[in-house]
Amino acid sequence: MAIKRVAVFTSGGDAQGMNAAVRSVVRTALDRGLEVFAIYEGYRGLVDGSDRIREMSWDSVGGILQGGGTVIGTARCEEFRTREGRLVAANNLIKRGIEGLIIIGGDGSLTGANIFRQEWGELVAELVDRGEISADDAAAYPNLLIVGLVGSIDNDFFGTDMTIGTDSALHRITEAVDAIASTAASHQRTFVVKVMGRNCGYLAMMGALACGADWVLIPENPPDVENWQEVMAERLKTGREAGRRDSIVVLAEGARDRDGNYIGSSDVARALEERLGEEVRVTVLGHVQRGGRPSAFDRNLGTLLGYEAVNAIIEAKPEDEPVQVGFKGNRIVRLPLMECVEKTHAVANAVEAKDYEKAMSLRSSSFTEAFQTLRIMVRAIPHTPDPDQKHFRIGMLNAGAPAPGMNTASRAATRLGLDKGHIMLGIYNGFEGMAENEVEELNWMSMGGWASMGGSGLGTSRRIPKGKDLYAIARTIEVNQIDALLVIGGWNGYEAAYKLYTERPNFPAFDIPTICLPASINNNLPGSELSIGADTALNSIVSAVDKIKQSAVATRRCFVVEVMGHWCGYLALLGGLATGAERVYMHEEGVTLSDLQVDVENLSRGFRAGKRLGLMIRNEYANEIYTTGFMCALFEEEGRDLFDVRPAILGHQQQGGDPSPFDRIQATRLARLCLEFLIEECGKRSVRSAFIGLEEGKYKHHDMRDFQRMVDLAYQRPKEQWWLALRDVASLLAKPGPGGS
Numbered sequence: 257m258a259i260k261r262v263a264v265f266t267s268g269g270d271a272q273g274m275n276a277a278v279r280s281v282v283r284t285a286l287d288r289g290l291e292v293f294a295i296y297e298g299y300r301g302l303v304d305g306s307d308r309i310r311e312m313s314w315d316s317v318g319g320i321l322q323g324g325g326t327v328i329g330t331a332r333c334e335e336f337r338t339r340e341g342r343l344v345a346a347n348n349l350i351k352r353g354i355e356g357l358i359i360i361g362g363d364g365s366l367t368g369a370n371i372f373r374q375e376w377g378e379l380v381a382e383l384v385d386r387g388e389i390s391a392d393d394a395a396a397y398p399n400l401l402i403v404g405l406v407g408s409i410d411n412d413f414f415g416t417d418m419t420i421g422t423d424s425a426l427h428r429i430t431e432a433v434d435a436i437a438s439t440a441a442s443h444q445r446t447f448v449v450k451v452m453g454r455n456c457g458y459l460a461m462m463g464a465l466a467c468g469a470d471w472v473l474i475p476e477n478p479p480d481v482e483n484w485q486e487v488m489a490e491r492l493k494t495g496r497e498a499g500r501r502d503s504i505v506v507l508a509e510g511a512r513d514r515d516g517n518y519i520g521s522s523d524v525a526r527a528l529e530e531r532l533g534e535e536v537r538v539t540v541l542g543h544v545q546r547g548g549r550p551s552a553f554d555r556n557l558g559t560l561l562g563y564e565a566v567n568a569i570i571e572a573k574p575e576d577e578p579v580q581v582g583f584k585g586n587r588i589v590r591l592p593l594m595e596c597v598e599k600t601h602a603v604a605n606a607v608e609a610k611d612y613e614k615a616m617s618l619r620s621s622s623f624t625e626a627f628q629t630l631r632i633m634v635r636a637i638p639h640t641p642d643p644d645q646k647h648f649r650i651g652m653l654n655a656g657a658p659a660p661g662m663n664t665a666s667r668a669a670t671r672l673g674l675d676k677g678h679i680m681l682g683i684y685n686g687f688e689g690m691a692e693n694e695v696e697e698l699n700w701m702s703m704g705g706w707a708s709m710g711g712s713g714l715g716t717s718r719r720i721p722k723g724k725d726l727y728a729i730a731r732t733i734e735v736n737q738i739d740a741l742l743v744i745g746g747w748n749g750y751e752a753a754y755k756l757y758t759e760r761p762n763f764p765a766f767d768i769p770t771i772c773l774p775a776s777i778n779n780n781l782p783g784s785e786l787s788i789g790a791d792t793a794l795n796s797i798v799s800a801v802d803k804i805k806q807s808a809v810a811t812r813r814c815f816v817v818e819v820m821g822h823w824c825g826y827l828a829l830l831g832g833l834a835t836g837a838e839r840v841y842m843h844e845e846g847v848t849l850s851d852l853q854v855d856v857e858n859l860s861r862g863f864r865a866g867k868r869l870g871l872m873i874r875n876e877y878a879n880e881i882y883t884t885g886f887m888c889a890l891f892e893e894e895g896r897d898l899f900d901v902r903p904a905i906l907g908h909q910q911q912g913g914d915p916s917p918f919d920r921i922q923a924t925r926l927a928r929l930c931l932e933f934l935i936e937e938c939g940k941r942s943v944r945s946a947f948i949g950l951e952e953g954k955y956k957h958h959d960m961r962d963f964q965r966m967v968d969l970a971y972q973r974p975k976e977q978w979w980l981a982l983r984d985v986a987s988l989l990a991k992p993g994p995g996g997s
Contacts, residue, residue: 259401262569263309263354265295265302266326267361267368270546271407271421273554274326277360279317280562283989286314288570293354298361299333299368303341305348314991321555321836322802324424324548330361339379342372346379347388349400356401356569358562360420363413363600366404370578370594376400402578403565404593405558409546412456414599415591416582417620417953420561422458423553425545426917427795429463432541433504434708434914437467440502440537441705446492446528450521450540453508455604458623459545460508465630466920468667468707469504470495472634473511473519475607476615477627484513488524489531494636499701516610549802552794553918555834557583563985564588585953586785586978626921629928632675633668638700641677648739648938650931653683653690654716655749659775659789660915661923662712665744667703668927674700676935681736686717686745687752691728695736710792710914718748720755729756730765740769740934744927746776746787747972750947750963757945757960769937770960771930772947775923777911780824780973782966783958784949788926790826791918793910797831800906805835805869812863812898814870814891818884818905821875823971826979827910828875829986837873838990841887843971844980847879852887856894863898870899922950929955 264281266274278294285292292312295301301308310316320327335341349357359369376399383389406413409425429451440447449469451459457474464472471488473479481487492503505528511519525536550558564581568590572579578593599618606615616624641647650673654662666682673680682702684694706713721729732738743753749772756766774784777793797819804815817837821827825842832840839855841847859870870891874884884903892901915923929948937944945960958966968975 259290259355259570261291261293261353262356262358262566263293263295263349264358264360265298266328266330266407267298267359267365268330269362269408270325270330271409271419272324272424272546272548272550273420273558274360274407275320275323276550276555276558277405277407277420277562278326278328279320280559280989281358281566282312282317283314284563284566287988288566293352294328297329297331298365299336300331301329302345302348303333303335305344305351309348309352322549324550336368339375342375343379343382345372346376347383350380350383350389350393350397355397356403356572358403358405358565358569360405360407362406362408363597366406366580366593367597369402369404370597373400373402373578399574401569401572402593403569403572404578404580405561405565406580406582409459410453410456411458412453412600412603413596414603414618415580415596416584417622418557418583420554420558421546423557423918424548424551425452425459426462426466427551428545428548429459429541430466430708430917430920432539432544433463433467433469433506436539437502437504437708440504444496444501446503446505446532446534446536448505448507448521448524448528448536448538450507450509450538452541452545454510455607457508460506461627461630462917462921464506465626465633465924466707466917467504468633468705469506470500470634471505472630473507473524475508475510475512476603476619477612478512478514480514482514485527486531489528491634491636492528493532498636500704514610551916552798552830552834553791555798556830559833559989560588560982560985564590586950587952622925626925629672629924633671633924635675638671638675639677645677646939647677647679648935649679649681649737650740650742650934651681651683651695651736651738652742652744653686654712654714654744654775655686655752656716656718656746656776657748658712658716658911659746659777659787660710660792660911660913661788661919662716662744662775663703663706663709664915664920665773665775665788665923665927666714667706668924669742669931670698670703671700672928672931678935681738682714685715686719686749687721687725687729688717688719689715690732691721691725693732693735695732707920708914710912716745720748720752722755726759726763730763733765733768738768739938742771742773742930742934744773744775746778747780750781753945754960754963767943769934769943770945771933773926773930774947774949777827778821778824779826780822781947781949782963782974783947783951783956785978786922786950788919788923789915792913792916793820793827794830794834795916796910796913797827797906798834800904800909801831801835801871804904805871808869811900812868814859814872814895814899814901816872816874816884816887816891816901816903818874818876818903820906820910821877823877824973824977825875825878826977828873829979829982832873832990833982833986835871835873836990837871839872840986841872841874841878843875843877843879844977847882852882852890856891859891860895860898863895933957
């Protein structure tokens, strides 16, 4: 028998993005023909019942997408831990005919839900014996279906690459550490920054990697020497001598030494003050990491997980084990809930047992790789080169439009290359600068402070070499004895690298290993689902639209927001999903006059029913005739006295600003993989040319010869764009209602 009624609740610590998940669950369930309830105050509401279990309408979740915390509340409930409490909770659900629960919380919340599910049959039978429900009621509700979503800023749950709230927490950490670093550099001072993470060092490790910190302490991998205080102090001292003006130590709240003794921020500060002879300041970020508006990533993650959770509970059979809906390899997946809970507990148990090797092995491979990368990046100076090792001269340039994260990638590539004993050559101003021989040998401190800096410190240009440029570039390669080339850039960078590849028969100097690292806010590059800079641009769009929405609700107004992307609608669609736009116009779908007519009718109907805000997002090249100005004029004319219309062209602010944590981490990871590729190809005396990217959870190299085959050259985008599959989700959730988005 098909499920008819479901309920959603949030439990445990709040996490940014929970509201997006609640909104998505409610609207998807209603669209699927289900009745849906929200249980306020988590398990406390489940036990209390009454008005804490409320039926939801489409507009009940309007306007909550951008809110932090959870609008339906969360609270501890000791009663639910008892059988008597769970008996009351079961009675409350049966009274309202609720057959399934979608729980958004951490491992404790999801474990409690599974215990409830396992006991359900016994609880129902006891309620019949007590005369609180009838035998018919018991027969009507023989099972309880459970689907879990992980809401936890710690990112400590097994089976999912990211949990709801983690990305937003990283935003808070990077914003704080960036601010601290500037004042620390001004005074040449040391700061200790404590972040959350009782049994998981993800926030500390990734925060340190993203901010260019100088030392990090995490629970899973304590310092491997007893005198770690001396080693840490000596490392920071050496860094100062090498030219650093600031020293930042990041530690997780669960950090400990090899003997299992907890390391507090005051312990670290005291150890450094004694050994460095200077005052050390401590900043404990605390609950600020949980607070504030969710990032674009968390809004979209919560939305997609909520959508899939409803599908999972509709498709579930009574005999099925409960599932966790997670995020794996840039895709939404379903996993066995209790298997994930058990493996999550296994990490905490391994840390408690001081089996740190096992704790690290239970984390994902990307966690381990990031930790190894971080150990190199925090060095004050590189390792001494091995005299028996072959040392290569690796050139590096930025090409195409600037994208936030280019500097992060450049810094990471430089340090990782130098640490392996290779010579890193910075090529300024893209291929144009390469033609002018603007080449400089880089050292460890050449890019100090670049981890968090937007733009392109190396300089970039959109110029694609041709004619005499090719001769000049070949000469630059020969004069500087460049053995390999790393191109960090967007569409023009890829085209330029492909041009060098096709000109190899005419210019033997181009016969060197070359690789392109995807960096473009448009996210329009082949062989890569996510380009560096696109996440930062999305957050810029979300921030701007949030402000626009606040201003618009004071009047009856519709905004048409134009975003970048050229002929690629990624920013428009994902921006629309993250902001609750009711319509997204993309070049991939096209725009017709009949489309606009329908949109005008929907807007008019909504404003007549009481809505105060209309939000349309338009990709800049969606249609050359139906421009943003045209749409505004059309909507204004047809809206007449119902609403007015304003354009908002966001422009180059989408390219500016400091890179988001996601872009910094991704840039560092891709830089490492690119360096490994070039070094390996040089070692084999190969001249392979490639471009790299993340595809379905794996980093893949594509041969440069496949560039033209994989792209639509006329519209400068890949032939296959994974994110187009999200159109139906965006359309479903954005259906208009009087309460707004």
